[in-house]
Amino acid sequence: MKAVLVTCGLSDAKLSGKLAGLMSSCLVDRIILVRKHPLKGGKIVNVNPPVWIARSRILFEMWRFFLVLFYGYRHRVELFVGIQAQMHGSVAVLVAALLGAKSALWLIGSDLLIHSRHSVFAPIIRYSIRRSDTVFVMGDYSRQLVKEVCGRICRVFVLQVVCKQGPMHRVDLPDKKWDLLFAGNLVDVKDPLAAISIFSRVHDVIPTARFCMIGEGYLMDEIVKHIKCRGLQACVDVLGQVSEPLNYIGASRLLIIPSKSEGLPSVLIEASKLGVPVVASLVGEITNLSQESSGIIGAASGNTDSFVEPSLRLLLNENVYHRASDSILEFGISHCRKWSIENQKVVWEKAII
Structure with a gap:
C-alpha cells in the first residue's frame, strides 16, 4: 500500500471525478491532497492553508512547495501528482525529483494549447512534461500534442473524469x-x-x-x-x-x-x-x-x-x-x-x- 500526494486546483465535483479511480485502488492507502480547500473522501488527507495564505498567490505557492516537500518526506510518498501542469504539475515534478520519487502530470487543454507555448512559464512546463514519469491526457488529440510540443511519446495515457452513473434522459x-x-x-x-x-x-x-x-x-x-x-x-x-x-x-x-x-x-x-x-x-x-x-x-x-x-x-x-x-x-x-x-x-x- 502506497501514499500518493496530489496537488491541484479545480472544483470539488471535478476533482472527485478525477480521483475516483485512485481512491478505489487497493494499491493506495492514503491520498495527501494539497490545495486551498478540503475535499471529502475515504482515503483523503487534506492539507489546506490558513485563509490569509490562500488569499495570496505568492504566499500560497511558497506554502505549497514547502508543505508538499514536508509531507512527501514525512509520509514517504512514492507518487506525486499534479493536475494541470502550470504551477501544480511543476511543483509535483520538482519535489518528486528532490525526494527520488515518481511523478505524474494530468494535463488540461490549456497546458498544451496555451501555457506550454505562449506563457512565460512555457520552458518550465515543457520541461516538467518531459521530466514526469507518467503523463495523463484527455484523449488522442492531446496525446499527439504532447508529442508535437514536448517530443514525448512514452508513458502518455488517456485518462478521463469518471462519469456519475445516473439516469440519462431528455427533457421534452x-x-x-x-x-x-x-x-x-x-x-x-x-x-x-x-x-x-x-x-x-x-x-x-x-x-x-x-x-x-x-x-x-x-x-x-x-x-x-x-x-x-x-x-x-x-x-x-x-x-x-x-x-x-x-x-x-x-x-x-x-x-x-x-x-x-x-x-x-x-x-x-x-x-x-x-x-x-x-x-x-x-x-x-x-x-x-x-x-x-x-x-x-x-x-x-x-x-x-x-x-x-x-x-x-x-x-x-x-x-x-x-x-x-x-x-x-x-x-x-x-x-x-x-x-x-x-x-x-x-x-x-x-x-x-
Missing part, C-alpha cells in the same frame, strides 16, 4: 426554458463575450429566443454591460454560480462552447447525458468528438457565423434537432460506460506500479 422540448446555454468560467479563454454575440445573432432571427449564462469570473461586469448595450436584458438570464448545473443544462435546447482552448469539457459530457446538442469550438478533444456524434457540432473559435448557422438549423427544425439529440445521448451513454470508476482505476495504477 415544450418544457425547455432556454434556447441557448453558456456554462463555464467567465474568463477570456472560455470567451463568454462571443456567446453574447452568438445569442444576439440568433435572437435577430428568433425574437422569442431566451439565453442563459451560468458561471463566475472576472468578465462578469463586462458581460452585463454588453447585454445592456445590445438591449437583451429581458431575454438573457445571467445566474452566476449555481449549485445544480445539470438542471440548467436539461432545461436548455442547445449548449454553446465558444472556448479558445479546451481539453474535454465536463459540461459537454453532462449535456450528452441529457441529450442536449452542443455547438463547440474545434479545439482540444472536441476536434475528435465532433466526428463521433452528429449532436456535437464543431465551429471555428472566434467565428460567430460558424456558431450561428448550426444553432439556427437545430432550433428551427425539430426533426434535425431530435436526430442530433438522439446521437449525443447515445454518445453520452457510451462514454459513461467506458469511463467507470473501475476503468479509470486501471489507468491510474499504471502510474503507481
Whole structure:
C-alpha cells in the first residue's frame, strides 16, 4: 500500500471525478491532497492553508512547495501528482525529483494549447512534461500534442473524469426554458463575450429566443454591460454560480462552447447525458468528438457565423434537432460506460506500479 500526494486546483465535483479511480485502488492507502480547500473522501488527507495564505498567490505557492516537500518526506510518498501542469504539475515534478520519487502530470487543454507555448512559464512546463514519469491526457488529440510540443511519446495515457452513473434522459422540448446555454468560467479563454454575440445573432432571427449564462469570473461586469448595450436584458438570464448545473443544462435546447482552448469539457459530457446538442469550438478533444456524434457540432473559435448557422438549423427544425439529440445521448451513454470508476482505476495504477 502506497501514499500518493496530489496537488491541484479545480472544483470539488471535478476533482472527485478525477480521483475516483485512485481512491478505489487497493494499491493506495492514503491520498495527501494539497490545495486551498478540503475535499471529502475515504482515503483523503487534506492539507489546506490558513485563509490569509490562500488569499495570496505568492504566499500560497511558497506554502505549497514547502508543505508538499514536508509531507512527501514525512509520509514517504512514492507518487506525486499534479493536475494541470502550470504551477501544480511543476511543483509535483520538482519535489518528486528532490525526494527520488515518481511523478505524474494530468494535463488540461490549456497546458498544451496555451501555457506550454505562449506563457512565460512555457520552458518550465515543457520541461516538467518531459521530466514526469507518467503523463495523463484527455484523449488522442492531446496525446499527439504532447508529442508535437514536448517530443514525448512514452508513458502518455488517456485518462478521463469518471462519469456519475445516473439516469440519462431528455427533457421534452415544450418544457425547455432556454434556447441557448453558456456554462463555464467567465474568463477570456472560455470567451463568454462571443456567446453574447452568438445569442444576439440568433435572437435577430428568433425574437422569442431566451439565453442563459451560468458561471463566475472576472468578465462578469463586462458581460452585463454588453447585454445592456445590445438591449437583451429581458431575454438573457445571467445566474452566476449555481449549485445544480445539470438542471440548467436539461432545461436548455442547445449548449454553446465558444472556448479558445479546451481539453474535454465536463459540461459537454453532462449535456450528452441529457441529450442536449452542443455547438463547440474545434479545439482540444472536441476536434475528435465532433466526428463521433452528429449532436456535437464543431465551429471555428472566434467565428460567430460558424456558431450561428448550426444553432439556427437545430432550433428551427425539430426533426434535425431530435436526430442530433438522439446521437449525443447515445454518445453520452457510451462514454459513461467506458469511463467507470473501475476503468479509470486501471489507468491510474499504471502510474503507481
